[in-house]
Amino acid sequence: MAQIAKKEHWGSQIGVVLAVAGSAVGLGNFLRFPGQVVNHGGGAFMIPYIISLLLIAIPISMSEWALGRCGGRKGFHSPLGVYHAVSGGRTGWGVLGGLNALAPFVINMYYIFIESWCLLYALQYLGGVLQPLGLGFSIFSEVEPGLRLATTENYSGFFGSLVGISENGSLFKLTSSPLLIATILCAAANFLLIFLGISKGIEKFCKIAAPLILVCAILVIVRVATLGTPEGGSGLSFLDGLGFMWNPTREITLETGEILQTNIWDSLLDPDTWLAATAQIFFSVSICLGAICTYSSYIRPKEDIALSSLSATATNEFCEVVLAGFMAIPPAIMFLGMNAADKFGSSFSLGFVVLPNVFELMPFGQFFGFLFFLLLFLAAITSSMSLVQPTVALFQESFRWSRGASVILAAIINLIGTIIVCWYTQNLVALDVFDFWLANCTPFIFVIIQTSFIIFVWGSANFATELAEGSKIKPPLFIVKIVKYVSFPYLLIIFGFWAWQNLGDRIREVAANRVAQLSFGFFMSLILLLTLLAIMAMNRWKREEQAGIALDPNEKNA
Numbered sequence: 001m002a003q004i005a006k007k008e009h010w011g012s013q014i015g016v017v018l019a020v021a022g023s024a025v026g027l028g029n030f031l032r033f034p035g036q037v038v039n040h041g042g043g044a045f046m047i048p049y050i051i052s053l054l055l056i057a058i059p060i061s062m063s064e065w066a067l068g069r070c071g072g073r074k075g076f077h078s079p080l081g082v083y084h085a086v087s088g089g090r091t092g093w094g095v096l097g098g099l100n101a102l103a104p105f106v107i108n109m110y111y112i113f114i115e116s117w118c119l120l121y122a123l124q125y126l127g128g129v130l131q132p133l134g135l136g137f138s139i140f141s142e143v144e145p146g147l148r149l150a151t152t153e154n155y156s157g158f159f160g161s162l163v164g165i166s167e168n169g170s171l172f173k174l175t176s177s178p179l180l181i182a183t184i185l186c187a188a189a190n191f192l193l194i195f196l197g198i199s200k201g202i203e204k205f206c207k208i209a210a211p212l213i214l215v216c217a218i219l220v221i222v223r224v225a226t227l228g229t230p231e232g233g234s235g236l237s238f239l240d241g242l243g244f245m246w247n248p249t250r251e252i253t254l255e256t257g258e259i260l261q262t263n264i265w266d267s268l269l270d271p272d273t274w275l276a277a278t279a280q281i282f283f284s285v286s287i288c289l290g291a292i293c294t295y296s297s298y299i300r301p302k303e304d305i306a307l308s309s310l311s312a313t314a315t316n317e318f319c320e321v322v323l324a325g326f327m328a329i330p331p332a333i334m335f336l337g338m339n340a341a342d343k344f345g346s347s348f349s350l351g352f353v354v355l356p357n358v359f360e361l362m363p364f365g366q367f368f369g370f371l372f373f374l375l376l377f378l379a380a381i382t383s384s385m386s387l388v389q390p391t392v393a394l395f396q397e398s399f400r401w402s403r404g405a406s407v408i409l410a411a412i413i414n415l416i417g418t419i420i421v422c423w424y425t426q427n428l429v430a431l432d433v434f435d436f437w438l439a440n441c442t443p444f445i446f447v448i449i450q451t452s453f454i455i456f457v458w459g460s461a462n463f464a465t466e467l468a469e470g471s472k473i474k475p476p477l478f479i480v481k482i483v484k485y486v487s488f489p490y491l492l493i494i495f496g497f498w499a500w501q502n503l504g505d506r507i508r509e510v511a512a513n514r515v516a517q518l519s520f521g522f523f524m525s526l527i528l529l530l531t532l533l534a535i536m537a538m539n540r541w542k543r544e545e546q547a548g549i550a551l552d553p554n555e556k557n558a
Helices: 013-024 027-039 043-073 079-086 091-099 102-133 152-163 178-196 198-225 238-246 264-268 271-285 291-296 305-327 329-336 338-344 347-361 365-399 403-423 426-468 478-512 514-547
Strands: 251-253 259-261
Touching: 027 043, 027 102, 027 238, 027 271, 027 305, 027 329, 027 347, 027 365, 043 079, 043 238, 043 264, 043 271, 043 291, 043 305, 043 426, 043 478, 079 091, 079 291, 079 365, 079 426, 079 514, 091 426, 091 514, 102 152, 102 178, 102 347, 102 365, 102 403, 102 426, 102 514, 152 347, 178 198, 178 365, 178 403, 198 305, 198 329, 198 365, 238 305, 238 329, 271 305, 271 426, 271 478, 291 365, 305 329, 305 426, 329 347, 347 365, 365 403, 365 514, 403 426, 403 514, 426 478, 426 514, 478 514
Parallel strands: none
Antiparallel strands: 251 259
16 A cells, blocks of 8 residues: 655654643633533532543543554554555545544634633733733723623623624624734644644644643642632632532522432433533543544554553543642632532633632732633643644645645635634624534544444454554553443444434524524535545555555655
């Protein structure tokens, strides 16, 4: 089989671990996870979450690392190339592999938009931090340096105005819109780092960003944990906040004034709790979104992928369960009371409405608000880079282009999607459509496709051999059996319930909304484009194989 010359490697094993962990550690950890915990029973949610971690995240992550390195050894780095090489050139599987680059690529189109929110909030808080020194500044003309808006309603109004939630195209009416400028800067930073390459761009940035994320998180946690019971707050302590998050039972005050005691079985017998826990694992660990498969294809053949996979997953879970769990829920409960959970609603409400209100009430809150949103911005950019790399690798291999040309094409297509999200901001409909179909629906589908591919095409024996290759500690063989006999059936059951609960309503919403139709049509057109590209690329690879043509080893396609 004709091979694509393998030009790039990670500079170190810790580099690939940090990069893969960085691709997973993002807004889903620090915003989405706390909201899911609160909305699905607190400690009761953690039971299906941990089960999903053990049965889905760890074994399937290992299988994806093994699959990616196997494809990389054969000279391919995109999901299209990996599936093509490992399947022996089967067109159908190759197309499915190529489509695996779709979800992360489209997710990045709106992820950059959200990333810019984090950047603006961080800068606004920084302006408040510097104000006592006479260096204060404000990003927004209607707001004083820092972010002090007094009430949750004011913060909600400010956020809605910032993102243009009341009217489509409102962000484009002001050529100097801070949000548009921030979005352009975030997009430029993303594609510059990807342009610099695997080791010189992505790896170097992750080595800098990962320690900064950890430092910011620890400082915020130490501040929250040492606050005691705040004066003028809810009268609750840090431990009360932790108890609210981790307790499987709690008291709920109904509108009638009646106090209802929840039961752990109320949550565990609710299919939505299991669906939410499994979806959160997909979102946070980033399995089957192309990044792990692509990143692991650049690993040298003799490096330990079993340990690297486990390390990356553990790093992600530490950031999500420990850091995010301590930072988000307890301070909200301490300052706003038990009714704070009612205001969480979505991840956006938690991060950009509820917590800014908390920081205003917290001693030195402007400084810790700056640290928190700096943390979010760094976590977001490490994730957004990984979302584009699979598509860049696909363009490199399909067109035989340089990295620079592939990055430019990816940037142009990405910009079109980002403009759609930035223009259709009314009620964030476009963003919501992108998020549901690409970040929630598609990962379910592709994790089933990839697991089927590994079990029935690549084979359990090849998976076990690849996983053991270079391992310093022999990985247990039952990992392979778990993927085949436990993870795969579990995924089919969970996805069946998920589709039954969600797809019908979402299809009707798309049919009834013009913006939703436009957004849905956009990524359906991308599916067609990637399918045609995959077929063309695989046909060329097959012709070259038959003719005995190989790439010039000096060709600079990486």
